[in-house]
Amino acid sequence: MQKRIIFHIDVNSAFLSWESVYRMEVLHETVDLRTIPSAIGGDEKKRRGVILAKSIPAKSFGVRTGESIMEARKKCPTLSLVPANHELYRQKSREFITLLKEYSPDVEQYSIDEAFVDMTGMQVLFGEPLEAADKIRRRIKEELGFTVNIGISENKYLAKMASDFEKPDKIHTLFPEEIQKKMWPLPVGNLLFVGKATVKKLETMGIRTIGQLAACDKALLKENLKKQGESIWNFANGIDFSLVQPVPERNKGYGNSTTISFDVTDGDAAKTVLLALSESVGSRLRADGVKIQVVSVTIKDNQLRKMSHQMVLDSATDITNEIYLSACHLFEELWDGRPIRLLGIQTSRTKEEEARQFSLFDEETGYEKWEQMDHAIDEIRRKFGKNAVKRAAFLKNPLDE
Numbered sequence: 549m550q551k552r553i554i555f556h557i558d559v560n561s562a563f564l565s566w567e568s569v570y571r572m573e574v575l576h577e578t579v580d581l582r583t584i585p586s587a588i589g590g591d592e593k594k595r596r597g598v599i600l601a602k603s604i605p606a607k608s609f610g611v612r613t614g615e616s617i618m619e620a621r622k623k624c625p626t627l628s629l630v631p632a633n634h635e636l637y638r639q640k641s642r643e644f645i646t647l648l649k650e651y652s653p654d655v656e657q658y659s660i661d662e663a664f665v666d667m668t669g670m671q672v673l674f675g676e677p678l679e680a681a682d683k684i685r686r687r688i689k690e691e692l693g694f695t696v697n698i699g700i701s702e703n704k705y706l707a708k709m710a711s712d713f714e715k716p717d718k719i720h721t722l723f724p725e726e727i728q729k730k731m732w733p734l735p736v737g738n739l740l741f742v743g744k745a746t747v748k749k750l751e752t753m754g755i756r757t758i759g760q761l762a763a764c765d766k767a768l769l770k771e772n773l774k775k776q777g778e779s780i781w782n783f784a785n786g787i788d789f790s791l792v793q794p795v796p797e798r799n800k801g802y803g804n805s806t807t808i809s810f811d812v813t814d815g816d817a818a819k820t821v822l823l824a825l826s827e828s829v830g831s832r833l834r835a836d837g838v839k840i841q842v843v844s845v846t847i848k849d850n851q852l853r854k855m856s857h858q859m860v861l862d863s864a865t866d867i868t869n870e871i872y873l874s875a876c877h878l879f880e881e882l883w884d885g886r887p888i889r890l891l892g893i894q895t896s897r898t899k900e901e902e903a904r905q906f907s908l909f910d911e912e913t914g915y916e917k918w919e920q921m922d923h924a925i926d927e928i929r930r931k932f933g934k935n936a937v938k939r940a941a942f943l944k945n946p947l948d949e
Contacts, residue, residue, distance in 0.1 A: 553677050555665040556699040556707035560716035562661030563588045563601035566640040569693035586628040589617045598920045600632055614924040643692055656792045664704050666792040681719045705788035724786045732759030743932035758784050804828045805892025811850050812888040822875045825893045830868035839864035840895035845878040848890035857882045864899045869918045
């Protein structure tokens with residue numbers, strides 16, 4: 549059987565790199581934002597927004613992605629802050645993915661700034677894996693103007709672990725035969741999808757390195773960490789069977805629904821379901837860099853009667869709380885008290901992400917805090933997995949998220 553070759557290619561400081569390239573090549577600026585304490589953020593004049601990306605010099609001051617601009621300013625008063633240009637970033641992302649497709653038909657865009665590429669069987673065209681990776685790395689740097697890290701392995705998980713090794717502008721391999729030397733000595737918290745809470749649980753079991761986790765009894769891990777225990781044991785042992793999936797077409801609408809296994813007769817329980825659905829829809833909108841302006845709620849009762857209602861929002865949004873509050877408003881107007889078996893949220897009138905015109909209402913509702921919270925949660929879940937952060941409402945309610 550032919551050995552699989554998977555690349556994980558990750559743009560170094562993507563938004564900042566893309567912004568810097570644009571400013572030097574198009575606007576003819578002489579300062580490279582990547583070489584000074586700098587960050588991409590919101591509207592500083594209105595004291596709104598969060599840090600979306602930061603330079604390595606800014607990181608040395610303790611500036612973190614996801615924190616408020618005011619917090620970043622306190623840490624680094626000389627921080628050069630530039631507003632986000634999402635259309636530019638989407639354009640650069642498309643150029644990045646288009647180039648990768650010249651090397652393989654199987655390209656999976658994992659996020660706006662990273663992708664998996666199945667290079668299995670491509671050696672005859674582009675050389676051995678390290679040679680092919682170096683060709684891609686050099687082309688991106690020379691033609692597109694930014695740097696990437698490339699991780700190489702036989703599966704997606706190990707390739708992504710490898711790309712997270714030393715940065716920037718590096719190529720790393722992490723084949724199964726290399727994990728004992730390269731991965732097992734690392735702290736268990738370095739394992740992708742292992743968050744701080746899981747690290748604490750593992751440490752109480754005497755597990756402090758990835759190697760110790762790999763050597764642990766799988767049944768013991770399942771007993772203490774449920775399904776996650778089996779998953780991280782597989783990852784620690786380099787086991788991952790997921791396939792590289794080609795990039796799907798962009799959604800025209802975003803929605804989610806769930807069939808409930810018992811009759812829901814309590815409005816608060818139904819709203820907990822709507823909150824979970826809103827989180828799912830909101831995270832997908834933010835991942836794709838789009839917003840919606842129409843929210844619709846669907847209810848199906850235990851007699852399979854279906855009802856739906858929709859509303860147009862004042863401003864396009866990708867904020868979980870705004871979607872949720874709109875869904876609750878629609879639910880209260882729609883529900884007649886009959887037992888519920890299905891709830892759904894659908895959205896439409898999708899728009900490319902753009903700057904929001906803030907109003908007094910936004911000040912009152914705490915839009916900026918919602919935006920900051922969503923961004924922080926997205927970052928944590930992207931790094932540590934979906935269950936790394938859970939709302940208290942889901943812990944108190946028997947309904948599954």
